Amino acid sequence: MSCHRMLAGILCAWTIFGASVSVLGAQEEAAPADAAVVPAPAPKPLDRGDNAWVLTASALVLMMTGPGLAMFYCGLVRKKNVLSVIMQCFFLMGLMTVIWGLWGYSLAFGGGANPWIGNEDYLFMKGVQAEWQDGKSVIPQHTAYSIPMLSHMLFQGMFFIITPALICGAFAERMKFSTMVVFMILWGTLVYCPIAHWVWGGGVLTYNGDSAKQYAMNGALDFAGGTVVHISSGVSALICALLIGKRLGYPTEPMPPHNLTYTAFGAALLWVGWFGFNAGSALAADGVAASAFAATHFSAAAGALAWAGMEWIMRGKPTVLGACSGAVAGLVCITPASGYVLPMPALIMGAAAGVICNFACSSLKRSFGYDDSLDAFGVHGIGGTLGALLTGVFATRAVQDLNAGNPIGLFEGGSLLKGQAVATLGTWVFAAVVTFILLKVLDATMGLRVPTQEELQGLDLNEHGEEGYIFL
Amino acid sequence: MSCHRMLAGILCAWTIFGASVSVLGAQEEAAPADAAVVPAPAPKPLDRGDNAWVLTASALVLMMTGPGLAMFYCGLVRKKNVLSVIMQCFFLMGLMTVIWGLWGYSLAFGGGANPWIGNEDYLFMKGVQAEWQDGKSVIPQHTAYSIPMLSHMLFQGMFFIITPALICGAFAERMKFSTMVVFMILWGTLVYCPIAHWVWGGGVLTYNGDSAKQYAMNGALDFAGGTVVHISSGVSALICALLIGKRLGYPTEPMPPHNLTYTAFGAALLWVGWFGFNAGSALAADGVAASAFAATHFSAAAGALAWAGMEWIMRGKPTVLGACSGAVAGLVCITPASGYVLPMPALIMGAAAGVICNFACSSLKRSFGYDDSLDAFGVHGIGGTLGALLTGVFATRAVQDLNAGNPIGLFEGGSLLKGQAVATLGTWVFAAVVTFILLKVLDATMGLRVPTQEELQGLDLNEHGEEGYIFL
Amino acid sequence: MSCHRMLAGILCAWTIFGASVSVLGAQEEAAPADAAVVPAPAPKPLDRGDNAWVLTASALVLMMTGPGLAMFYCGLVRKKNVLSVIMQCFFLMGLMTVIWGLWGYSLAFGGGANPWIGNEDYLFMKGVQAEWQDGKSVIPQHTAYSIPMLSHMLFQGMFFIITPALICGAFAERMKFSTMVVFMILWGTLVYCPIAHWVWGGGVLTYNGDSAKQYAMNGALDFAGGTVVHISSGVSALICALLIGKRLGYPTEPMPPHNLTYTAFGAALLWVGWFGFNAGSALAADGVAASAFAATHFSAAAGALAWAGMEWIMRGKPTVLGACSGAVAGLVCITPASGYVLPMPALIMGAAAGVICNFACSSLKRSFGYDDSLDAFGVHGIGGTLGALLTGVFATRAVQDLNAGNPIGLFEGGSLLKGQAVATLGTWVFAAVVTFILLKVLDATMGLRVPTQEELQGLDLNEHGEEGYIFL
């Protein structure tokens, strides 16, 4: 308890403090900040259509975590733990946002020179937020996109929320809340930010980037986060599942989803929100956004049909959970490819994800015997890996000419696949290792699991002092 | 069973195959496709504001089916069938999307010459998707709207999902899932695509179109789908209800909605999503979109008040279900008119729909004795018909000057009503006849209904092997 | 009963009538309306990006009431009253919309000269809706924003829905539905419209407005409705709670939330929708919108952490309800400031709101002993007041130069705080007094409360003849 209280105290203190500091800071900073605000190259002028779309997409991506993912996940656990899952998602909406504003965005997107990590340019939103310059109000524009820096920061910040939330699926129904909080602060800072920088921040994996040419077979294409979001979270989820151990009674005792209606509604919201996630990643309301939107939609559709269809063939019944899981698998798989592939390959990628993730969540999981409670690894780890590799196969210059007119994906004769493989491997290893270390440390210090008695009675009552439903 | 499995097998096979074929196809097609991509008239330049709005609207319309309609409908059935209804909506999100991408869009919007059906121009997204032309990446623009072809395809594709989903209300709680799947593939292809082509694809009902002048009293105005979506689905729903027969125990045994909270949340989501449905149908973020948005909002509001108010007067209590049903009725009714009428007529149309659909779902249904379980006909068939006709009354050149400066609707002295009547009648007859034939064939081959024992125990367990809620 | 019926009769009659009248009216009005349509100053040209964003934001704000607030509130009551709360929200979506269209918008935004109330310029949407002028269709543009008048009317209309809905939290589980309907018609007309006019319609509180200079210490800044929406509803809620009295058994009998999952999903939807509420209030998709979006997001996040963190420190457990309440408190608090403050002050405002509203909903409420069932006052009244005042502290010209280059908020040396205090006080007094009078009159005429027997059995059965859940 005392540890909890202390922790919580620190959390709040540190939020307020960090903010205050930088509020005061804001004043003197004005001048130096200046430098960061108007960097060469010059900012692009604002396009209100693009900005409208990116803001809308940001709202959609937040909706993916809450209520989307919260519904999807909470429906899959037992009634006694429904709130604990919702709380993980909702609390992370707050926690990761604060971290993102204070230092996360800067570590991921600050500067571009360093191949491994961002710099301090944007700490506390300096250089991102509005500023009073030479007697004028200035809201900094992004240099690469015709939207304000703030819009870019917001959109990317929503990814910083959902990625850790995805991991929660692995340790659901037994993880200690306080430990989860600390873990996610560290994970976001030490795992997500670096990877985001590598891939999107001009780091070592950025396609055709200098350091990529040097270290990473020319880098990888990851339109909306196959490596950054899904592989990183999925692989970390597997490590979590392995280190925290199985739920009491797993796998002998049945643990059916307590409310599949929530899971289905959540899956639908994820599908809808994913348009913001993928098409929004064009960071413009242009043809590429439309193309990414289409690829996303087709892949989700094919995934749902493939997973449910496979159940139908092999077990005689298509399930709601199967259709929902398949749609999500299709969405995961298309994420890195969405802005680079045509609709028909998108159908194939979705179908492949539906079949392979289905296998990963049933046979594979059973044979290895780990308890990835909500299949965060089976869907995001496997689906993300599949997507990252197939991006190397199906990416085409027809959608975006990113390679000076030369072919990109294997299918049209390009060599992207190599870089995709490197990026995939790199993300796997990095995420796995850092997560492993973090969990070992936390296990030794705070402990990962709630006491047996509390796990039996449920986390809702013991971790949060609440009940999900009081129907009588 | 075996039949199920076979069917499912075919489904998947055919998806993958269709996709693969065309992926390979894509290559040689390049040249001929070319023709389709840059047809005279020349494409309109991209407007990012318009595109942002159409993409947003597309997301909203998908949200109408899932979770919107899924919640609205599933709350109205008995607990034992809650998943079966959700599954119908969710599975159709996948199924209809794939069909739309493979051939649906082409049959509805391919070419314009043929008055009855579209051509093969857009099969497998050829001519819609991005293409590599003369060393440049080209994402085809629409010729009539300042958005990419892909955005138009996506937006229209969302309609292709919700329309069949609406029909599910008629045979809820007893329809065989496998048969529903086959029925919807056929219905979408043979009923929806032709009607969409008639009304929006330059076909026989297109207002002031050549063939319309010839065969259809100058054609009809259907801004967002009064005929294409609501009459077609509502009338087909009636046929379904009649051919599949009543639920066991209907009407003697009470079958109250098992979860009106879902129904209310779903209705609210439908209301919100409908802004995308109607205002999005302007295919631009212009004044017409704003006007359609206002008409939609006002009609929904008046519908809710009218239905609930009528209950209040006649039975002493306004019900939640009444308010929700009224809002939906108002939304259905204004759909064809939304882009052509002023706010006050919208209030009247909504109120009229609230009163008349209320009557249709209670007295009318009772006196005829058919079991339209969730009133798909009472709300969409009747409301859509009412809306199509009232469009002929209230459409005004003030919103859009579509008739060379001459009056349009009856109210301002125009003659549109005739064309509306023709379109309504035509849609009724066509939808009814084709649906009748399809169901008769399916009844003879696959059977429409689940076995009595399964109907008693519930479709969730028997069709999908799942339970909706496991609260203990 | 008869009273109910009569009332309902009147309601409907009056809707239809009002509409009809004005439909007919529309014709002759054409000429005079003309005047209203093209007032000096000339309208701004349409920007489709801005319009796309404002329409999207309007949809988001409606989503805040339904399903957002409906879920948030209904989860907090007992099962037997779940529908009554949903009905209040949903019915108000219809009722307030009709009022807004008929006279509300005009009273709030008609003309600008009068410091206290709007004029009749926009009655029945005259001057707002499309018009046929000089042989052309004209959809009136707003003079201050590059969007149609209709878009402005719609966006503002969504505020007119949620504000009264917020009040419902105070009298939940005991208020007579018929009385609520009449109360809200009057409250919207006599409380909301005037205040909206003062602050946004060019009235006495409009920042740097002439009458503001004269009467109100130069007026106040309220970007998205701290005074208009939250103080007005929160203070009125307190009066409602005091006049209607406690629920039977309060506070001795425990009245735990019957479904916290709904409350959490609702809170998430509120968070998402609030981006439309606040960022949409820029009425453009520009940098200010992005800045407001960021401030909103950060404040919500800090609020959630602060409230839950405080519980964690003081009681050893962070609750889901605490995190959700904190997020909402943060959102309420930032509402008036969102378009004027930087991200770090937004963090501080959110944290402050989380702590202070937590206190207001527990200790404060307990010590005074009123039964503000769902803490409409504790969150919106207190949070809104805090936000209005802190806006005076943190508002900065860096975001918007609204004071001819001079500092604005106290923190940068400006004098805004005075005006904020005046606006806050004025709103408190006005809302409290008018609400008090209205309730006294209604209590004497219709009665505020349902009979004891009905309260015991629940409002769902007695007011609406329905049950929320029928699970067996």
Next chain:
Amino acid sequence: MKKVEAIIRIFKLEDVKNALSAQGIHGMTITDVKGFGRQKGHTEMYRGTEYKVEFVPKVKIEVAVPDENLQAVLDTIMRTAQTGQIGDGKIFVSELRNTIRIRTGETGEQAI
């Protein structure tokens, strides 16, 4: 007085209740129960994991009856609740020492 407890199929409740009131049984109490017996349950599947549900939802009717009505009540339940399929359920009869109507304080058979 006897207490009759009948465990029957859910969808038979309506019929049984009507039949009983038809023969003048003024009151009864219903409880939702889960039954385990010869009738086997069903199988559910979640992400490939099959799981057997052995309990079958049933409903229990409790009726206090004066001894002279006992046989009639038993016959009525038998007749209306029977389908002939495994799972029709059971009737248990036990002795009641006393019955009290809370509202009036009446006891014994008057209280029923």
Next chain:
Amino acid sequence: MKKVEAIIRIFKLEDVKNALSAQGIHGMTITDVKGFGRQKGHTEMYRGTEYKVEFVPKVKIEVAVPDENLQAVLDTIMRTAQTGQIGDGKIFVSELRNTIRIRTGETGEQAI
């Protein structure tokens, strides 16, 4: 030992429970039930279709009591559960052959 089963109004449960524990009843078991009797149910309406709900939600309290406490328990329930309105409910008393406390294996009155 006797088993007392009381079917009462839901909102009376709290009072009855408190009154019983006040007089030293260490334990009881509660079940949610639906009652059918003189008290009529209510009518619901869905899209114009009215439908009568004849069952009234009630709660059943089961208490095992030593014979000497029986009367006291009955009186307490009577007193606290009574409103005088139709629907107050019933109390049924029956004989218990034995009681066992699972934790300790104690039997008879010690087990209560």
Next chain:
Amino acid sequence: MKKVEAIIRIFKLEDVKNALSAQGIHGMTITDVKGFGRQKGHTEMYRGTEYKVEFVPKVKIEVAVPDENLQAVLDTIMRTAQTGQIGDGKIFVSELRNTIRIRTGETGEQAI
């Protein structure tokens, strides 16, 4: 015949059920109940208002058994439902006058 009513912990249901069927008990009926006794409930908190939940969710197993099986059944339940912690529950035994199998009309011990 005897009726055995055992109130046990929810998570023990599976074990008890399996143990009973292992020893040839063909049927039983389960009811979800709330228990009140020595085992104290828990505290919940909503917006700073604490509230005590005194009832603990339990499950009740009802089994009709021939007299000769009684002891065996009691032992089995004792053995499998016991944790030794307060709250393990109780077993109540009472006399059954008769049992009828609705499907066949069999009565007495055949009906079990």
